Amino acid sequence: MKEFTYVITDQEGIHARPAGELVKLAKEFTSSVCVLKEGKKADAKKVFGLMGLGVKKGMEITVQAEGEDEEAAAAALEKFLKENL
Amino acid sequence: MAEKFSGKKFSGKTVYSGITMGKVLILRKDPQIRRVKIADPEAEKERVYGAVDRAKQQLAALYEKAVKEVGESSAAIFEVHQMMLEDDDYLDAICHMIQTEMINAEYAVSVTGDNFAGMFAGMEDEYMQARAADVRDISVRLVRNLSGQEEVDFSAMEPSVIVADDLSPSETVQMDKKRILAFVTVHGSTNSHTAILARMMNIPALIGVPMDLSEIRTGMTAIVDGAAGEVIFEPTEFQCSEAERKIKGEQEKLRLLQELKGKRNETRDGRTIQIYANIGSVSDVGYVLENDAGGIGLFRSEFLYLGRDDFPSEEEQFQAYKQVVQTMGQKKVIIRTLDIGADKQADYFDLGKEENPALGYRAIRICLKQPEIFRTQIRALLRAAAYGNLSVMYPMVISVEEVKQIYAFVEEVEQELKQAQIPYRIPEQGIMIETPAAVMISDELAELVDFFSIGTNDLTQYTLAIDRQNQKLEDFYDPHHKAILRMIRMVVENAHKCGKWAGICGELGADLELTREFLDLGVDELSVAPPMVLKVREKVRGI
The missing domain is CATH 3.20.20.60 (Phosphoenolpyruvate-binding domains)
Known part of the structure; x- marks a missing residue:
């Protein structure tokens, strides 16, 4: 399993549009991808779950990828988060 | 119905004056949903998938149109709606409900939509609370597709008097501006998007009109008189000729103004x-x-x-x-x-x-x-x-x-x-x-x-x-x-x-x-x- 943490810097947090884009990206990989925030866990391939975490600016999230392409999935998501959130 | 309704007059608050006469086009929001027992849950699920596919196509078309007219970032909301429709949790919840309760797709979609909307509405974050409206929006779209009340095809619309409970920017953006004769709404404020649009387009608009939308039908004739703050449905012959006279007068004034x-x-x-x-x-x-x-x-x-x-x-x-x-x-x-x-x-x-x-x-x-x-x-x-x-x-x-x-x-x-x-x-x-x-x-x-x-x-x-x-x-x-x-x-x-x-x-x-x-x-x-x-x-x- 690949795991990394990231602190959200975007003013609005993971709101609708970036959540949708993140889901689109996560779906490109066969690995399961999860986002954890303060003990709550959401499937990164489901937009409602992800938005439901209520991630705001300054919060730390943990991203876990598990499966055949976990390396690539984690790298792609980290890049996306840094560029967009 | 039409007979009883003949010449029915309502007063509202004028947003923009001017007078027009034409066919009514009603934009209804919430179709009535009944809970119905079904025998074949698989067939019911197929109906849901079909409605989802059509909804995605509708949203893709809306997105394209909005990109051209109002720009990519304003159009993004329609893309988000498409993604919401692909959410497994949402679709699973609907199918699960159909399967276990043996009920119709419309009802399952509507209840699931309310549940998901409730989740967002209960969040502390105001932005997320506002997303509850998005969930309701996609659920209403699905129910409409399921019940055959497909959205009005605005491209085929004849020049119409738009009658609605209220109008959102996402609704007005879909309309061909040249084919709107007037706006008449039950709610709305003088500063709303609709109001500003009416002033810009020089068409009569009334808000706060206490009419019962269930009594009004698309295709009825309506006279909207902004100056008098009145709308008349199914006007009598006398009312029609009065309106025609006023419309002529306004056109003549407009012609003189052009000079x-x-x-x-x-x-x-x-x-x-x-x-x-x-x-x-x-x-x-x-x-x-x-x-x-x-x-x-x-x-x-x-x-x-x-x-x-x-x-x-x-x-x-x-x-x-x-x-x-x-x-x-x-x-x-x-x-x-x-x-x-x-x-x-x-x-x-x-x-x-x-x-x-x-x-x-x-x-x-x-x-x-x-x-x-x-x-x-x-x-x-x-x-x-x-x-x-x-x-x-x-x-x-x-x-x-x-x-x-x-x-x-x-x-x-x-x-x-x-x-x-x-x-x-x-x-x-x-x-x-x-x-x-x-x-x-x-x-x-x-x-x-x-x-x-x-x-x-x-x-x-x-x-x-x-x-x-x-x-x-x-x-x-x-x-x-x-x-x-x-x-x-x-x-x-x-x-x-x-x-x-x-x-x-x-x-x-x-x-x-x-x-x-x-x-x-x-x-x-x-x-x-x-x-x-x-x-x-x-x-x-x-x-």
């Missing part, structure tokens, strides 16, 4: 006044030119910020401002900086609820407190100023210190642009006079700024202490109150003492009963809705 194009705004005794137009978006510039306005006296830049879910970028704003000033050529374009707050809200600003929003955190106050928002806009404005006759105007100023603070900020931005070698120009800078405080110190303000533009809507509300949306206060409300006219006199005199000019950009500017008075007071400019330009010119030439 005033290219003529000067000059009274018989040789006094002149500038007549400019108010706009809210880049696409409105067409109306400005069509009506021969001398310039743009108020470009409400907040409409670039509304109806979307993130701030517009510097580049996006720059392109919008640049396009407007370039299209207007030598003519003056006065752009008002962000005037958000009070009745104009965008979720992503996260402004929070206020006890008293009209007296709250809004307009220039937001810009001075959140310089990161202001900087983006000022950079875009200074850059666009290099391409034409652009002026900037700041809303809701109440003190000399604020003006100094704004100027210092503009200077800071200027240094940034200079260092980065980005082309720019420092435009003419003025302020809105819309508080009694600004009126009382207008002598001091006039020394600092290049011009004044009096925002009579807010000035009247603050001076008379009357909320214009409150219908109980209508008897107390006097738009021609002496206090307002004395204030206008004071502002104009103080401006002229310093060699500056003063205009009016509120609704009062288009009030033809006051045109003579404004000329006598020495008002230099009136900025009015585009369709009013020639009417005011006609009035001036008759004085």
Whole structure:
């Protein structure tokens, strides 16, 4: 399993549009991808779950990828988060 | 039904006058949903998948249309809706309910939509609370597809009187503007998107009409008389001929007005006044030119910020401002900086609820407190100023210190642009006079700024202490109150003492009963809705 943490810097947090884009990206990989925030866990391939975490600016999230392409999935998501959130 | 309804008349609040007659097109929101036991859950699930596929196609088409008309970032909401429809949890929940309770797809979709919406509504974050509406929106779309009440195909729409409970920007964007004869809604405010659209398009619009939508049918005939504040459904022959007579009269007036194009705004005794137009978006510039306005006296830049879910970028704003000033050529374009707050809200600003929003955190106050928002806009404005006759105007100023603070900020931005070698120009800078405080110190303000533009809507509300949306206060409300006219006199005199000019950009500017008075007071400019330009010119030439 690949795991990394990231602190959200975007003013609005993971709101609708970036959540949708993140889901689109996560779906490109066969690995399961999860986002954890303060003990709550959401499937990164489901937009409602992800938005439901209520991630705001300054919060730390943990991203876990598990499966055949976990390396690539984690790298792609980290890049996306840094560029967009 | 039609018989019983014949000649039924309702009164509402007029947003824009004018008269028209045509076929009704009803936009209904919530189809009635009944819980029905079913025998074949698999077939029911197939219906859901079919409805989802159609919904995705509809949303993709909406997205394409919105990108062309209002830009990519405003269109993004339709893309988000598509993603929500692909959410496994949502679809699983619907299918699970069909399977276990053996109920119809419509009911399962509706209940699941409510549950998911409830989840968002229960979150602390106001932005997320607002997403509950998105979930309801996609659920309503699915139910509509399931029950065969597919969305109205606006491309095939004949010219129609649009009747609805209320209209959202996402609904008006779908309509072909040339085929809208009038708007009639049960709810809505005079400052709503629909209201502004009606003023811009010069079509009658009524809000607050106490009609029962279940009694009205698409295809009925309706007469909408904005001047009388009335709508008549299934008019009698007599009512029809009355309306036709009035419509003819209006058309004749319009034709005569066209002859005033290219003529000067000059009274018989040789006094002149500038007549400019108010706009809210880049696409409105067409109306400005069509009506021969001398310039743009108020470009409400907040409409670039509304109806979307993130701030517009510097580049996006720059392109919008640049396009407007370039299209207007030598003519003056006065752009008002962000005037958000009070009745104009965008979720992503996260402004929070206020006890008293009209007296709250809004307009220039937001810009001075959140310089990161202001900087983006000022950079875009200074850059666009290099391409034409652009002026900037700041809303809701109440003190000399604020003006100094704004100027210092503009200077800071200027240094940034200079260092980065980005082309720019420092435009003419003025302020809105819309508080009694600004009126009382207008002598001091006039020394600092290049011009004044009096925002009579807010000035009247603050001076008379009357909320214009409150219908109980209508008897107390006097738009021609002496206090307002004395204030206008004071502002104009103080401006002229310093060699500056003063205009009016509120609704009062288009009030033809006051045109003579404004000329006598020495008002230099009136900025009015585009369709009013020639009417005011006609009035001036008759004085």
